[in-house]
Amino acid sequence: MPRPVVFAAPANIHLSANPIRPDWVIEGKPQARAKCLAQSADSTSSVMAWSCTPGRFEWYYAFDETVHMIAGEVFVTDEKGEIHRLGPGDMAFFPAGSHSIWHVTQEVRKLAVCRHSMPRPLGFVLRAWNKIVNRLTGFPAGNGLGDGAQVPAEEPSVAAA
Numbered sequence: 751m752p753r754p755v756v757f758a759a760p761a762n763i764h765l766s767a768n769p770i771r772p773d774w775v776i777e778g779k780p781q782a783r784a785k786c787l788a789q790s791a792d793s794t795s796s797v798m799a800w801s802c803t804p805g806r807f808e809w810y811y812a813f814d815e816t817v818h819m820i821a822g823e824v825f826v827t828d829e830k831g832e833i834h835r836l837g838p839g840d841m842a843f844f845p846a847g848s849h850s851i852w853h854v855t856q857e858v859r860k861l862a863v864c865r866h867s868m869p870r871p872l873g874f875v876l877r878a879w880n881k882i883v884n885r886l887t888g889f890p891a892g893n894g895l896g897d898g899a900q901v902p903a904e905e906p907s908v909a910a911a
Contacts, residue, residue, distance in 0.1 A: 756788040760799040760861045761820045763787070768800070770807050780805025780854060794866045801859040808851055814865045815844045822858030827851040 765783035782802040789796040801822075819840045826834045826842065828850055836842060836858075844850065846867050 753791060756797075758787045758799070760787065761859060763799050765799060765801055770802070770805075774808040774810075776806040776808065776851065777853075778805030779803075780807055796864045798862045798864060799859070800862055801857060802852075802854050803857050804854045806851065806853045808849065809844075811844045811846055811848045811850075813846045814867055816863045816865075817842050817844070818861045820859040820861060822854070822856040824858050825853040825855065827853070 763785055765785045768782045768784035770780055770782050780802050782800065784798055784800045787797045787799055802824075817836075819836045819838055821838055823835065823837045826836060828834065829848060834842070
């Protein structure tokens with residue numbers, strides 16, 4: 751039986767307490783809240799709504815996370831020590847194993863797409879499976895980007911904020 755399509759309004763949805771680990775907090779008393787909006791059948795991907803009040807804290811990424819900022823402002827210090835401002839409409843990708851420091855200056859709300867990585871050999875098997883499914887059904891089971899669309903091979907250029 752197919753799973754239902756999920757619709758949500760992440761800017762307005764009620765979130766539950768989701769405390770930041772106390773040993774990660776650097777400054778202030780940031781209060782985080784979150785709610786899982788959707789999860790893949792294999793539990794390797796999820797979509798979360800998340801908010802946080804002002805403060806400064808470390809964050810360690812156990813899985814790939816793509817964020818889209820809905821409201822507020824945060825300054826993220828990456829592993830190179832570079833500071834990036836994220837505000838409404840901005841997005842960022844944090845690969846599994848990375849670390850950053852978040853300085854929330856105005857309460858933020860984000861939509862996060864979280865994905866657990868799989869070992870390269872399994873990724874190869876999955877891509878092969880997707881090709882077989884596509885040929886048998888005529889329905890693309892691949893990256894969802896459509897014909898001719900390519901995943902960037904190098905880092906995209908980023909405009910200064």
